[in-house]
Amino acid sequence: MVEKVRIALDAMGGDHGPGVVVAGADLALARHPAIEFQFFGNSSVIAPLLNARPTLKAVSRLVHTDVAVRMEDKPSQALRYGRWKSSMWLSIDAVKKGDADIAVSAGNTGALMAMSKFNLKTLPGIERPAIAALWPTLRGESIVLDVGASIGADADHLVDLALMGAATARILFGIDRPTVGLLNIGVEEAKGLEQVREAAQILRDENFAGLDYHGFVEGDDIGRGKVDVVVTEGFTGNIALKTAEGTARQIGQYLRGAMSRSLSARIGYLFARSAFRQFRERMDPRRANGGVFLGLNGIVIKSHGGADAEGFAAAIELGHGVVHDELLAKIRAALSLHTKPRSQSIGPALGGAAS
């Protein structure tokens, strides 16, 4: 059991940088007092922010670096100038060295994934990590993965995504056997991509402990909350996530337009104000802020780049939750169940590879 949760923060990441990171840490600490923070970044900016928050400062360590990864750089560029020394790298490195249980960054997603892979390496049997998103649904929340870490997936990778997603759902939602669905373009067995059908076969045949395989789900089943975990490869997952975000924004704008068009609508809005507030809170993207990088020897949380302090706090608290319940150990145990007889090239052990 983890006692204090030690969280490494890339203080320079995101559109707003240290101001939001420090304020977000302060909010998270108020709700979870058993956190210790390590801030990586420009100390001349961060130190005054910490000085203004004595409670936070008392549980924080500040490590200075001049180098920060820019939001617009390609992963390869960021690795070139940011490896070994950027605030992003150092926060991941704290996890690698065992100084922190988890790293959180609102920085450039591609660079964060590249550095995480380079430094932490993937778990045995996993070739490519995934990003899991928390998706608000009519029933609460679901986990959707992969939302963009890699493009394409064979059947075994989809099965690994199912196992890792289910392990995450067990912890975050406190369910013994989360339901898992494979995203497809129809629910009939004969439909869709071959690798998706093959993954379905494996999930049915193996009947893995710790997950309840539901079958195929379609795009509109995600928001319905039909299953706890929705599995898909990263290209489709990223497009589904962004399409949902875009649709929510679009409807919000329609609604604002409709409510401001006439006097009676504006009067109605005044009466219905608290209902609208509730509605906005349910739709608040900050509530589900934070993608979890899965499949690495360590857990890294990506916060939305545009997150404010409340949003960044949500990402920290997500990290706190999964570390507290030892997500990594549970993922290792889950993956060990999947022996991949079908694709011999990726064995669970790599012995004899060089002989």
Added chain:
Amino acid sequence: MVEKVRIALDAMGGDHGPGVVVAGADLALARHPAIEFQFFGNSSVIAPLLNARPTLKAVSRLVHTDVAVRMEDKPSQALRYGRWKSSMWLSIDAVKKGDADIAVSAGNTGALMAMSKFNLKTLPGIERPAIAALWPTLRGESIVLDVGASIGADADHLVDLALMGAATARILFGIDRPTVGLLNIGVEEAKGLEQVREAAQILRDENFAGLDYHGFVEGDDIGRGKVDVVVTEGFTGNIALKTAEGTARQIGQYLRGAMSRSLSARIGYLFARSAFRQFRERMDPRRANGGVFLGLNGIVIKSHGGADAEGFAAAIELGHGVVHDELLAKIRAALSLHTKPRSQSIGPALGGAAS
């Protein structure tokens, strides 16, 4: 120039069958008097419905058949029992024979596509047809294709989708050079699937008449209306479409919940009633009902299976609009611009294939 638009209707298709089809035709006729209808289906059900609508009956012909394709059957099953004689087949066949300009069905999508392909055949150089959807956006409407006719697409197929989508947009939106975007998981040139990057290269190099290639777009750009035509392969397109539908339904449900929770919210709702009505109308899926099958020697419109009379009328009117402006001729002309030097196997002409 087309004078009278002759529309063949599969009267047995959809969840509601002839009641909705006949009522929908009546609504469409009231708005577009220059339509002639052919109804295919069970005459003992359809005739009384037509008798009750003398204006519609005067411009309609009724062709009896006992066979109707079931909503739940696989395409192969439907072809087995429904070929040559089902109401779906006969409505497509009317287009094939030149008796109708267009066919509209609310029946089983897979069966409708299979029969359309089997009977009408694909256009020269096109291996697989596509389904184009009208997607409501903040700027009006965009065309998104393929939303599920086939899975996967090479670069040349994506380019053909761009050309066919742009031809459709020219007619439906009355724009000379509609903007076209390729759906991807980032807007940078180096991102995403190889075939998508290759299609981008072709669209940039060829600079086709009749379309303005914009570049990559992401999922949230669809609802924003960033481009007039969004191009993607059918697996991703179908999942994006369904995810957007699911998100809209989810938000509608949140909103209804929020507005009924307190007395003041209910009072507010009364004042804001007409604003809510406007909002619902903008979100009304019936307004954009109807997918257009593209890439065949004839135009077939798929209405949503659950459409009511207003929804089915929208599908008929969509068909009326594209036929009136001779979509098929414009698609043939657009496709003739794309000579496919890259994939020699699918030449625009098939001469010498057997020598």
